[in-house]
Amino acid sequence: MTDIPYHAPLTTDSLRNLGIPEPWTIGFADRVRFTELDPLGHVNNAAYLSWFENFRLQYMDFYGAPLTGRDAYMVVLRQVQVDYLGEMKLGDDYVVTGRTTVLRTSSFQMEYAVWSGGALRTTSTAVLVMVNEDGKCPIPPKLRSILTTRDGAISA
Amino acid sequence: MTDIPYHAPLTTDSLRNLGIPEPWTIGFADRVRFTELDPLGHVNNAAYLSWFENFRLQYMDFYGAPLTGRDAYMVVLRQVQVDYLGEMKLGDDYVVTGRTTVLRTSSFQMEYAVWSGGALRTTSTAVLVMVNEDGKCPIPPKLRSILTTRDGAISA
Amino acid sequence: MTDIPYHAPLTTDSLRNLGIPEPWTIGFADRVRFTELDPLGHVNNAAYLSWFENFRLQYMDFYGAPLTGRDAYMVVLRQVQVDYLGEMKLGDDYVVTGRTTVLRTSSFQMEYAVWSGGALRTTSTAVLVMVNEDGKCPIPPKLRSILTTRDGAISA
Amino acid sequence: MTDIPYHAPLTTDSLRNLGIPEPWTIGFADRVRFTELDPLGHVNNAAYLSWFENFRLQYMDFYGAPLTGRDAYMVVLRQVQVDYLGEMKLGDDYVVTGRTTVLRTSSFQMEYAVWSGGALRTTSTAVLVMVNEDGKCPIPPKLRSILTTRDGAISA
Numbered sequence: 055m056t057d058i059p060y061h062a063p064l065t066t067d068s069l070r071n072l073g074i075p076e077p078w079t080i081g082f083a084d085r086v087r088f089t090e091l092d093p094l095g096h097v098n099n100a101a102y103l104s105w106f107e108n109f110r111l112q113y114m115d116f117y118g119a120p121l122t123g124r125d126a127y128m129v130v131l132r133q134v135q136v137d138y139l140g141e142m143k144l145g146d147d148y149v150v151t152g153r154t155t156v157l158r159t160s161s162f163q164m165e166y167a168v169w170s171g172g173a174l175r176t177t178s179t180a181v182l183v184m185v186n187e188d189g190k191c192p193i194p195p196k197l198r199s200i201l202t203t204r205d206g207a208i209s210a
Numbered sequence: 211m212t213d214i215p216y217h218a219p220l221t222t223d224s225l226r227n228l229g230i231p232e233p234w235t236i237g238f239a240d241r242v243r244f245t246e247l248d249p250l251g252h253v254n255n256a257a258y259l260s261w262f263e264n265f266r267l268q269y270m271d272f273y274g275a276p277l278t279g280r281d282a283y284m285v286v287l288r289q290v291q292v293d294y295l296g297e298m299k300l301g302d303d304y305v306v307t308g309r310t311t312v313l314r315t316s317s318f319q320m321e322y323a324v325w326s327g328g329a330l331r332t333t334s335t336a337v338l339v340m341v342n343e344d345g346k347c348p349i350p351p352k353l354r355s356i357l358t359t360r361d362g363a364i365s366a
Numbered sequence: 367m368t369d370i371p372y373h374a375p376l377t378t379d380s381l382r383n384l385g386i387p388e389p390w391t392i393g394f395a396d397r398v399r400f401t402e403l404d405p406l407g408h409v410n411n412a413a414y415l416s417w418f419e420n421f422r423l424q425y426m427d428f429y430g431a432p433l434t435g436r437d438a439y440m441v442v443l444r445q446v447q448v449d450y451l452g453e454m455k456l457g458d459d460y461v462v463t464g465r466t467t468v469l470r471t472s473s474f475q476m477e478y479a480v481w482s483g484g485a486l487r488t489t490s491t492a493v494l495v496m497v498n499e500d501g502k503c504p505i506p507p508k509l510r511s512i513l514t515t516r517d518g519a520i521s522a
Numbered sequence: 523m524t525d526i527p528y529h530a531p532l533t534t535d536s537l538r539n540l541g542i543p544e545p546w547t548i549g550f551a552d553r554v555r556f557t558e559l560d561p562l563g564h565v566n567n568a569a570y571l572s573w574f575e576n577f578r579l580q581y582m583d584f585y586g587a588p589l590t591g592r593d594a595y596m597v598v599l600r601q602v603q604v605d606y607l608g609e610m611k612l613g614d615d616y617v618v619t620g621r622t623t624v625l626r627t628s629s630f631q632m633e634y635a636v637w638s639g640g641a642l643r644t645t646s647t648a649v650l651v652m653v654n655e656d657g658k659c660p661i662p663p664k665l666r667s668i669l670t671t672r673d674g675a676i677s678a
Contacts, residue, residue, distance in 0.1 A: 060529055087576050088404070088405070088572070089410070089576065091405045092401075093278075093400070093404070093456075095405045098260075099287045099290065100257070100260050100401070101256070103256035104254075104256050107556055108555050111556055111612075132293070133291070133292065134292050136289065136290050137289050138288055144579075216372040216397075217397045241373045244416070244420050244560070244561070245419065245566070247560070247561045248559070248561070250561075256557070260400070260401040263401065264399050264400050264401070267400055267456075278456060410572075411571055411575065411602065412568040412571035412572050415571060416566075416568050443606055445604065445605050445606065446603070447602070448601065449600070450600055450601065
């Protein structure tokens with residue numbers, strides 16, 4: 055993955071050039087750091103959750119639906135599953151891809167994947183809940199529309 | 211949870227006294243630290259994975275089957291699912307309980323739970339794979355016996 | 367350090383019993399976790415800063431001058447120096463001691479030490495600045511009085 | 523700092539274009555992540571130590587004197603001082619610059635700086651000790667030569 059632009063939105067063409075297949079249409083690249091390694095020299099299992107969290111923030115920003123700052127949408131992680139398919143090491147470049155697959159009344163399901171060296175290293179699914187100051191609340195129509203249009207998310 | 215002994219194995223009677231029900235028979239207590247909080251002031255979702263990892267090390271040590279040091283059993287995390295049921299804050303005392311439920315040829319399934327203030331805050335299931343220098347390997351009979359006897363794990 | 371009470375204020379007698387000398391009069395104990403290790407199997411250099419931060423919160427709480435919550439004193443870390451004297455490993459019990467040594471108009475100096483297995487492992491000095499919503503502000507008289515009385519801090 | 527190349531060595535011309543003055547001749551850029559924030563929404567004080575550690579690894583790699591892998595030079599951090607000059611927030615781009623200033627028999631002194639948005643945010647000095655399996659050892663002539671030639675480090 056030479057000349058991969060880190061921290062920038064990678065859209066469909068860029069992802070395909072990196073060998074990342076459909077249905078992924080948005081990703082962000084970064085590089086493994088020393089502080090993410092465990093005593094065995096591999097990326098620690100908890101670090102991936104931070105990568106997915108970072109993806110969510112960048113992805114929603116890019117979609118015009120920010121999760122931080124004034125007027126941000128507030129979501130909380132309700133459930134996450136991670137499948138660790140291959141180890142990752144110091145200095146490995148990687149791309150995190152993600153998308154929203156299902157929209158319910160007040161929660162939505164996302165999928166993530168981590169790609170490195172041309173291989174799929176980790177996959178994940180998550181359930182996020184929309185909240186306001188009073189607790190759980192319906193997904194706002196504007197956000198529902200964005201995730202339907204951009205990601206092809208299905209309302210269920 | 212007054213006078214809870216941190217970092218020490220809490221066995222059945224201690225857990226019941228803390229209101230932690232069957233089938234849990236082993237747990238370890240600790241307290242939420244500042245560094246585990248996210249910008250919203252809650253324990254970050256990734257921190258729980260570190261708690262479960264720390265549980266595994268203490269639990270296997272207590273069972274006489276250490277995961278670190280010379281002659282340690284080598285296991286890798288293959289899959290984890292976490293359900294976040296309630297927020298946790300700075301200074302909260304908590305107990306992580308865990309047990310092995312199913313033993314396959316070379317992998318086993320574990321369950322975890324986090325308890326705080328008399329309530330269940332988080333649950334998790336994980337699949338761990340037994341490895342040696344050459345890769346995946348069968349669970350050694352001694353370890354299989356320990357997990358069957360101690361936890362009632364079922365060979366499947 | 368058998369039967370050391372973790373996460374509880376250890377005052378002068380307890381510290382002396384653990385072999386921790388004058389001038390230290392307050393400390394908090396904890397145990398090294400897996401997530402604090404670096405790939406060499408030693409506690410990572412950054413983890414100690416989190417320990418000192420955690421000490422500050424517990425220490426100020428114990429002194430009745432909380433740094434978190436409603437009506438908390440707001441301080442920011444302006445400078446820190448750490449001397450790493452000896453390595454620490456997984457499962458090591460340790461005590462962090464700390465005290466305020468010098469009070470200036472709007473900043474104060476603290477010292478920290480980490481003790482484990484009867485030996486001094488790390489020392490540190492820090493400069494903290496008192497702030498409010500508008501920026502730097504004088505140390506409130508009540509806090510100045512507490513730190514003078516409790517720690518023998520000198521106004522300079 | 524538009525179009526800043528992350529994770530790549532930034533040499534003298536690139537640094538000057540970014541407004542980073544002499545004597546700095548090597549730096550690496552990155553962006554603040556969510557996991558580095560503390561509950562106040564600023565980069566946590568401990569995160570900077572991880573940035574300096576990450577700098578050291580990239581810098582020594584670039585100089586042909588790797589600190590990881592087979593035949594790596596082994597160094598341990600003996601002392602570090604950090605001055606926090608300005609807060610940093612989520613998504614801030616930054617450059618860490620560093621250099622070796624003084625070479626002693628078996629230790630050397632480094633300086634670091636963090637630059638963001640055209641301003642100096644953090645400075646640091648560190649003392650690192652050369653070690654082998656038996657403990658402290660002299661700085662190898664090749665490494666001494668590299669650091670003298672590249673950084674103008676002075677033998678003291």
